[in-house]
Amino acid sequence: xxxxxxxxxPTRRNILALLRLGERPAGDMVDALxxxxxxxxKHLRVLREAGLVHxxxxxxxxxxxxxxxxxxxxxxxxxxxxxxxxxxxxxxxxHLNRSD
Amino acid sequence: xxxxxxxxxPTRRNILALLRLGERPAGDMVDALxxxxxxxxKHLRVLREAGLVHxxxxxxxxxxxxxxxxxxxxxxxxxxxxxxxxxxxxxxxxHLNRSD
DNA sequence: CAGACATATGCCAATCAGGGAATATGACTG
DNA sequence: CAGTCATATTCCCTGATTGGCATATGTCTG
Numbered sequence: 470x471x472x473x474x475x476x477x478x479p480t481r482r483n484i485l486a487l488l489r490l491g492e493r494p495a496g497d498m499v500d501a502l503x504x505x506x507x508x509x510x511k512h513l514r515v516l517r518e519a520g521l522v523h524x525x526x527x528x529x530x531x532x533x534x535x536x537x538x539x540x541x542x543x544x545x546x547x548x549x550x551x552x553x554x555x556x557x558x559x560x561x562x563x564h565l566n567r568s569d
Numbered sequence: 570x571x572x573x574x575x576x577x578x579p580t581r582r583n584i585l586a587l588l589r590l591g592e593r594p595a596g597d598m599v600d601a602l603x604x605x606x607x608x609x610x611k612h613l614r615v616l617r618e619a620g621l622v623h624x625x626x627x628x629x630x631x632x633x634x635x636x637x638x639x640x641x642x643x644x645x646x647x648x649x650x651x652x653x654x655x656x657x658x659x660x661x662x663x664h665l666n667r668s669d
Numbered sequence: 670c671a672g673a674c675a676t677a678t679g680c681c682a683a684t685c686a687g688g689g690a691a692t693a694t695g696a697c698t699g
Numbered sequence: 700c701a702g703t704c705a706t707a708t709t710c711c712c713t714g715a716t717t718g719g720c721a722t723a724t725g726t727c728t729g
Contacts, residue, residue, distance in 0.1 A: 477577040478687085489649055495706060508688065510707055515686095529696045529705045537653035544647055544654075549589055551644070553637035578717090595676060608718065610677055615716095629675045629726040 472539040475519035480504065481512050485535060488522060492534040572639040575619035580604065581612050585635060588622060592634040 475481055480502065487498055499509045513533060516522040520539050525532045575581055580602065587598055599609045613633060616622040620639050625632045 471577070473573070473577045473582070474686095477571070477573045480687095482573070485650075489653075496704095499706095505689070506706070507690080507708080511687080514707080526696095531706065535650075535653060537650060540647060540650045541654040543643075544651070547640065547644055547647070550585075550635075550637060550640045553589075553635060554641040554644075596674095599676095605719070606676070607678080607720080611717085614677080631676065 470515055470519050472519055472521065472543055475515055475521055475539075476543075478512065478515075480508075481516055481521075484509075484512060484516060484533075485521065488533060488535040492525070492532045494527075494530040494532055496530070498533070570615055570619050572619055572621065572643055575615055575621055575639075576643075578612065578615075580608075581616055581621075584609075584612060584616060584633075585621065588633060588635040592625070592632045594627075594630040594632055596630070598633070 476485075483502060484498055487493060487501055495510065495513060496506075498513075499506045502509060513522065513531075517524060520536055522533050523536045525534070576585075583602060584598055587593060587601055595610060595613060596606075598613075599606045602609060613622065613631075617624060620636055622633050623636045625634070
């Protein structure tokens with residue numbers, strides 16, 4: 470599943486927000502999100518497969534942490550669009566249309 | 570449909586990329602994408618409802634252009650994650666874990 | 670107004686993501 | 700090794716999304 474698809478679900482975005490605070494066991498997130506454990510586990514799997522999180526095994530627990538690479542790629546994807554809202558450049562669209 | 574969901578489809582991302590070049594009639598995009606016209610029209614509808622594109626009516630044609638606001642919001646959403654890949658800050662995770 | 674063109678919409682079938690409940694796996698404890 | 704805790708996986712169901720095709724809407728031309 471692509472980064473975009475993985476981010477399309479609000480629960481998964483909440484998980485990423487939690488992980489900004491640092492590495493956490495899956496159970497912590499079940500509590501924090503107040504969702505059924507299997508549900509959280511499934512979302513974590515999607516995030517894992519999308520490369521957005523990294524797991525470290527610690528005894529019976531799985532410690533999840535953020536893997537920022539895909540988000541950095543998203544940041545890069547956004548690059549060519551930034552000129553469109555770099556305030557003074559509202560005129561860009563007009564410019565491009567003129568040169569069409 | 571949220572920005573994230575709208576961006577989850579590759580065809581829709583292709584449409585946005587085309588619109589970076591400037592305002593275009595829907596038909597142009599049908600040609601450029603080599604997809605059936607109704608398919609493109611439906612994707613344009615999703616983008617419209619997500620606020621990612623703007624339509625201007627020109628006789629029988631609809632001229633589509635990029636509306637960057639939702640992308641600017643995505644850029645803002647990304648902000649708190651940027652520290653995670655601002656190279657030297659690989660140590661941030663460690664730092665946060667220490668202070669846990 | 671008839672016809673042609675540009676685009677949108679409706680309908681249908683297929684596929685897919687998500688939730689819930691039950692169960693499996695794997696690690697530690699005594 | 701029996702039991703317990705933490706987590707993952709499976710199964711089933713429902714609702715949403717996508718593609719294809721046919722058709723509708725709206726605009727212009729003559």
